[in-house]
Amino acid sequence: MNQSISKKGHYFPIMHMSGPNQMATDMMLLEKVKLNSDISIALRFYQWKGLCLSVGKNQKKLPSNWIDLAKRKEIKIIRRPSGGNAVLHSGGLTYALIWRSPPRRKREAYYLASQWLIKGFADLGLPLIFGNQSANPSEKNCFSTSTLADLIDPLGNKRIGSAQVWQKGSLLQHGEILLDPPAKLWMEIFKTKAPKPASISIPKISLVETLYKACRSCWPEVSWQDKKLTKKEYEKITINSMKYALNINQPDLSINPAESIASTASGRANPSG
Structure with a gap:
């Protein structure tokens, strides 16, 4: 990951916003990093207002029970700009890593963009490795399979599920860190038992700082700066x-709610893998 020229890294404190605002923020930061040669990388963590189910950009025909839950206002459903299957955002932690010049090969990019997560959890006593299952387009639940984009614990439990968006060689990788999934709601949505909660050795309060420290150690040549969104950026996020x-x-x-959401499966921005 080392680069010969020192670059800036932007770190944003944890944000609590609605699902659509979180996705708009991720994409706004991808655009910002892509256009600013001084920024090498950006990192943020966030949690979602309310119970939110995010579905992948290319996920078709949603199950009727999801629609019913949304109509009863028990959950909110949003569409991610990235691929993959549905993720229930409740009791966990979401991260977004934006990398201006990652390796062009998708598998290598996933590998390198996830090393800080592996290091951070290893420092907490939980070794994680990449999954080895094939992606299943017919599966609705992100956490039912563990592909090379995911990280699993020694017992084979998927702890982190990630997905990517590429734009002109720059990368947004965001993912859900599973901590304490709601058992009842999980069963209502996915018709299966929720994954086991994270080990009690994982400190939920200090987890963000541990992972940020691991990220800094994986990009030691980057000069990290704490940042906050500006008023204009918030306005742009609200619109988008x-x-x-x-x-x-x-x-x-x-049919996507807006055809302007960039494709994650076609075009020059998608690396070979």
Whole structure:
């Protein structure tokens, strides 16, 4: 990961916002890093306001029980700009890593962009390795399979599920760190038992700082700076957030709420893997 020229890294304190605003923030930061040659990398953690189910950009026809739960306002459903399957955001921690010039090969990019997560959890006594299952397009639940994009514990439990968006060679990788999934709601949504909670050895309060420290150690040549969103950036986020708000009343939920969401599966921005 070392680079010969020192670059800036931007770190944003944990943010609590709605699902659409979180996705708009991730994409805004990807655009910012992509256009600013002084920024090598950006990192942020966040948690979601309310119970939120995010679905992958290319996820088709959502199950009727998800729509029913959303109509009863028990959950909110949003569409991510990245691929992959559905993720229930409740009782966990979400991260977003934006990397201006990652390796072009997708597998290598996943490997290098996840090393700080592996180091951080190893420092906490929980070794993680990459999954080895093939992606299953018919599966609805992100945490039901563990691919090379995911990290699993020694017992084979998937602890972190990640997905990527590429734009002109720059990378957004965001993912969910599973900590304490809600058993009842998980069963209602996915019709299966929730994964086991994280080990009591994982300190939920100091986890963010431990992972940020691990990230800094993986990019030692980067000069890290604490940052906050500006008023103009918040305004832009609010406007763009509607791209990710799913209209649960539309007849065909395979149609994205906005065609302006960049594809993660086609175009020059997608690396070979």
